[in-house]
Structure formats: C-alpha cells, structure tokens
Amino acid sequence: MKKIADDILNKVISSRPIISYKGSFGRVITIGGNEEYGGAIIMATNAAVHAGAGLVTCATSKINVTALHAQLPEAMFIDYTDTTKLNQAITKSNVVVIGPGLGTTAQSLAILKTTIAALSANHFIIVDGSAITLLAKNRNLLSQLKIANVIFTPHEMEWQRLSGIPIPNQDIKSNQSKQESLSANVVLKKYHTEIYHTNGSISQLSIGGPYMSTGGMGDTLTGIIAAFLCQFKQVSTSDRIDAAVYIHSAVASSLATQKYVVLPSDIIAELQHYMLISQKK
Ligand SMILES: NC(=O)C1=CN([C@@H]2O[C@H](COP(=O)(O)OP(=O)(O)OC[C@H]3O[C@@H](n4cnc5c(N)ncnc54)[C@H](O)[C@@H]3O)[C@@H](O)[C@H]2O)[C@@H](O)CC1
Ligand SMILES: Nc1ncnc2c1ncn2[C@@H]1O[C@H](COP(=O)(O)OP(=O)(O)O)[C@@H](O)[C@H]1O
Numbered sequence: 001m002k003k004i005a006d007d008i009l010n011k012v013i014s015s016r017p018i019i020s021y022k023g024s025f026g027r028v029i030t031i032g033g034n035e036e037y038g039g040a041i042i043m044a045t046n047a048a049v050h051a052g053a054g055l056v057t058c059a060t061s062k063i064n065v066t067a068l069h070a071q072l073p074e075a076m077f078i079d080y081t082d083t084t085k086l087n088q089a090i091t092k093s094n095v096v097v098i099g100p101g102l103g104t105t106a107q108s109l110a111i112l113k114t115t116i117a118a119l120s121a122n123h124f125i126i127v128d129g130s131a132i133t134l135l136a137k138n139r140n141l142l143s144q145l146k147i148a149n150v151i152f153t154p155h156e157m158e159w160q161r162l163s164g165i166p167i168p169n170q171d172i173k174s175n176q177s178k179q180e181s182l183s184a185n186v187v188l189k190k191y192h193t194e195i196y197h198t199n200g201s202i203s204q205l206s207i208g209g210p211y212m213s214t215g216g217m218g219d220t221l222t223g224i225i226a227a228f229l230c231q232f233k234q235v236s237t238s239d240r241i242d243a244a245v246y247i248h249s250a251v252a253s254s255l256a257t258q259k260y261v262v263l264p265s266d267i268i269a270e271l272q273h274y275m276l277i278s279q280k281k
C-alpha cells in the first residue's frame with residue numbers, strides 16, 4: 001500500500017493551456033439532493049465548480065433551485081424527475097456524480113435507474129452516499145453500472161452495506177477482493193482513507209483529522225474527484241483520484257491550523273488558491 005505524498009498535486013495539477021474554453025475542462029452532472037438533503041448536492045456541485053470543472057449541471061429536486069443559484073450561479077439546474085432532460089444532460093457529461101442527499105425512496109431508486117441506463121463506456125461515474133445504499137439493496141443494477149468507469153466513495157458503513165464486509169473485518173485483503181469483483185475504484189473513507197484502484201494499486205491517505213468530521217465533508221470530496229477526473233487527462237485515473245482525495249484533506253489540515261473545525265464550505269472556498277500554489281511550475 002502506497003502512502004499518497006504531497007508531490008501528487010504537483011504531478012496532477014497542470015497549468016491551463018492558453019488556447020482553451022470551458023469545454024476543455026469537462027462537463028460534470030451532479031445528481032441528488034431531495035427535499036431533506038439539498039445541502040449535500042449543493043456542496044458537491046460547489047466543490048466541482050471550485051475545483052475547476054468547466055461546466056457543471058446539478059440535477060436535483062425543484063425545491064433546491066433557489067438555494068443552489070443563490071450560492072452558485074455558475075451551476076446549471078435540471079429537475080431530477082424530468083427523465084428526458086436528465087438523460088440528455090448525462091449523455092453530454094464526462095463525469096456523473098450520483099448519491100449525495102439522493103435519499104432511498106422509490107423516487108430515488110427511479111432516478112438511479114435512469115442514470116445507470118444513460119451511461120456509456122466514456123463516462124466516469126462517482127457513486128456516493130444514498131446511491132451506494134440503494135445499490136446495496138438493488139444488486140441487480142451493479143452489473144449494468146460496469147459499462148462506465150466507476151468510482152465508489154463509501155464511508156465504512158456504506159462499504160459494509162455494499163461489500164457485505166462488517167466494519168471490524170474491513171481489512172485490505174477482503175476489501176481488495178470485493179473491489180475487484182465490483183470492477184470499480186473504491187475510495188474507502190475514514191481516518192486515513194484507503195483507495196483501491198482498478199489497476200490493482202492501493203493508496204492510503206496519511207493526512208486529515210477530526211476537524212473534518214462535519215456533515216457534507218464527503219459530499220464535497222465527490223465534487224473535487226469529479227473536477228479532477230474531467231480536467232487532468234495527461235495523468236492516469238488513479239493519480240487523478242489520489243490527488244483529489246489528497247487535496248481535500250490537505251486544504252482541511254492547512255485550515256485546521258487556524259480553526260477548531262473546518263467546514264466543507266471552508267474547503268470549497270480555499271480550493272482555487274490551494275490549486276494555484278500546488279500546480280506544476
Ligand atoms: N447537509 C446535507 O444535506 C447532508 C446530507 N447528507 C446525506 O445524507 C444521506 C445519508 O448519509 P449518512 O452518511 O448521513 O447516513 P448513513 O445512514 O448512510 O450512514 C451513517 C451511519 O453509518 C455509521 N458509520 C460507521 N462508520 C462510519 C464512518 N466512517 N463515517 C460515517 N458514518 C459511519 C454511523 O454511525 C451511522 O449509523 C446521504 O445521501 C448523504 O449524502 C450527509 O452527507 C450529511 C449532510
Ligand atoms: N476523524 C477524521 N479523520 C480524517 N478524515 C475524516 C475524519 N472524519 C471525517 N473525515 C473525512 O470526511 C469525509 C466524510 O465523508 P462522509 O461520511 O461521506 O460525509 P458526508 O456524507 O456527511 O458528506 C471523508 O472524506 C472522511 O475521510
């Protein structure tokens with residue numbers, strides 16, 4: 001298992017080509033945020049925009065549109081129950097994030113099914129939060145998901161649901177064996193997050209701490225991973241994922257020198273600056 005070092009940022013974050021436009025930096029669609037958990041998808045969307053994705057669309061409950069646009073006018077909106085628009089927007093996207101605040105109702109499951117049916121081999125899909133819980137209960141959907149490049153981002157309980165491995169038994173060998181059968185990358189979030197890559201490598205974070213234990217911290221990570229996947233195509237998928245996971249905690253630990261707790265929104269606000277000082281010179 002390789003510890004992710006600080007130089008991953010310098011390796012992955014490159015300066016932007018002069019001849020470029022928003023389309024050069026990829027399209028992300030974030031799907032989630034029901035009537036209770038609008039904040040989750042707004043944080044994921046906000047993180048994707050601040051981490052540099054060129055165009056970001058948020059597919060969420062209609063109830064969240066005013067809050068979304070008050071926070072983030074840069075994001076586009078679609079009603080996630082509008083199947084036709086959802087389909088079209090997924091087709092146009094490079095990276096799909098599904099799950100933050102999606103909920104686990106029949107409607108949530110229908111949105112997950114529509115999303116999976118719209119995937120192609122060119123897509124990255126980041127499956128987080130409620131979408132992991134839904135897939136654990138609807139395992140027939142797992143094989144259809146494999147058409148795309150999949151990144152699961154479970155916390156330990158979500159991984160227990162999806163993998164069937166109880167939290168105390170989540171050792172490297174068992175985790176990797178389950179990850180291989182899922183044909184997906186797995187970012188197992190905890191103190192010292194572990195990343196199981198489809199190329200067989202395993203990385204581990206050795207930064208971050210309890211100042212990050214606030215609701216929305218994982219939702220924010222999904223947006224950063226999405227933005228890194230759709231931008232830094234000169235490096236491998238595994239390096240892009242490792243760099244995204246690393247910068248999330250690096251920003252948090254840097255802010256924790258001044259703050260007792262670091263909020264997801266604090267990390268989002270600092271990302272543009274931290275990426276600038278970390279980029280390849
Ligand atoms: N502001 C918002 O709208 C927020 C919405 N959220 C959404 O709420 C939905 C439910 O997610 P939750 O994770 O809250 O609930 P879950 O029920 O999925 O997971 C929480 C349970 O897992 C256990 N657990 C064990 N190990 C854990 C670990 N390492 N990290 C976290 N929990 C661990 C906890 O004790 C608890 O019983 C998701 O869709 C999520 O995206 C949360 O992200 C919180 C913030
Ligand atoms: N004590 C801790 N040390 C290191 N990282 C932590 C700690 N507590 C939380 N985190 C990080 O915060 C994020 C929490 O993700 P998650 O539980 O999905 O949050 P949410 O669903 O509320 O957004 C993960 O990246 C996790 O590694």
Ligand SMILES: [Mg+2]
Pocket residue numbers: 128129155218219
């Ligand atoms: Mg979460």
